[in-house]
Amino acid sequence: MGTLRILSGMRPTGKLHLGHYTGALESWVEQQNQRNEAGERVYETCFLIADYHNLTTSLETGEIYTHTLDMLIDWLAAGVDPEKSPVFRQSQVKEHTELFLLFSMLITSSRLERNPTLKDQIRDLNMESLTYGHLGYPVLQAADILLYKGNVVPVGEDQLPHVEITREIARRFNNLYQHPILGEVFPEPAPKITKFSRLPGLDGKAKMSKSLGNTILLSDSPDEIAKKMRTAVTDTKKVRKNDPGHPEVCTVYSYHEKFAPQEQLSAIEADCRSGSLGCVDCKKMCAANIAAELSPLVEKRAYYETHMELVKSILLEGEAKARAIARATMQEVRTAMKLGEITC
Structure with a gap:
């Protein structure tokens, strides 16, 4: 099997x-x-800035470009390599919307309404009404994936329904339309179940969210990290410094599990349980470990922030690469569907 493509x-x-x-x-x-034993890349990766998807839950667009650049800088600082992985905005590759339109003809509204992820979003966002675009979110997602002929979709188990909709659309298209040379145009992408490492928010809520103000940013300085960590909730039963703690219910310990060196982690757990490690010192240690992990990212981020023309050029180059792939796919789609043919 050759290199698999992931979007x-x-x-x-x-x-x-x-x-x-x-x-x-x-x-x-x-x-x-990731490389195989022969030294070849296992995956060809493409990274999408999903600005159209933003509109499914918010129509505010004034900050999208600024937010795009901020997010892209964090991607680059974390190690995304634009030479290996094109990065691009969904809105700048018009074929996304064209394929979305065609795919919307291949699926019923009742099928989309049965999507459990949609029901969860409506509940979590306390939505009183549903737009057509939000209902069709999984169809646009299918267009995103199949436009680049994604073979693999890394997802958590809660996103499996979206992958299944993508597979259904690919299957229906291939059953209805055949390319005269290629035959089937689209692969049926396989889900790659990934156990994503979820961090709770500083307030102990299930996940970090900027809207809840419970986050540590990748761009935060050591002082900012320490200040935020002081607000983190801990074991409510550990009232005094020498009280025995219960790491399994402590938000700060969940951060230790991710960022503390392994040899330090066992000592933190033991000292917490015995009561010899107080929460103030525990938080200081955790903040220091997080700051140490983020230090290379903060340094790279500072570089890109002072070289914004480079960041913008990386985005434009990625979009040119993405458009080339998208144009080729849409030509195959039009040929298979016999759209735009001129016959004598």
């Missing part, structure tokens, strides 16, 4: 936080750099 993406919401880093960026960089 991954994020909505442009500005500077990223630790949840983005552990939940996505680390996996992206690992996939980008």
Whole structure:
């Protein structure tokens, strides 16, 4: 089997936080750099800035470009290599919308309404009404993936319904339309179940969210990290410094599990349980470990922030590469569908 193509993406919401880093960026960089025994890349990776997807939940667009650049800088600082992985905005590759339109003819509204992920979003966002664009979110996602002929889709289990919709659309298109030379135009992408490392927010809520103000940004300085860490919730039963703690229910310990050196982690757990490690010192240690891990990212980020023309050129070059792939795919689609043919 040759190199498999993966398309991954994020909505442009500005500077990223630790949840983005552990939940996505680390996996992206690992996939980008993974090699087989012959030294060949296992995956061809493409990274999408999903600005159209932003509109499914918010029509505010004034900050999208600024947020895009901030997010892209964090991607680059974390190790995304534009020479290996083109980075591009969804809105600048018009074929996304063309394929979305065609795919929307291949699926019923009732099928989309049964999507459990959609039901969860409506509940979580307390939405009173549903737009056509939000209902069709998985169809646009299918167009994103299949436009680049993605073979593999890394997802958590909660996103499996979206992958299944993509597979259904690919299958229906291939059954209806055949390319005279290629035969089937689209692969049926396989889900790659990934156990994303989720970090709770500083307030103990299930995930970090800038709207909740419970995040540590990848761009935060050591002092900012220490200040934020002082607000983190801990074991509510550990009232006094010498009280025995319960690491399994402590938000700060969940950060230790990710960022503390392994030999230090066992000592932190033992000292917490015995009561010899107080929460103030525990938080200081955790903040120092997080700052140490983020130090190379902060340094790279500072470089890109002073070389914004380079960042913009990386984006434009990635979009040129993406458009070339997208144009070729859409030509195959039009040929298979016999759209735009001129016959005598």
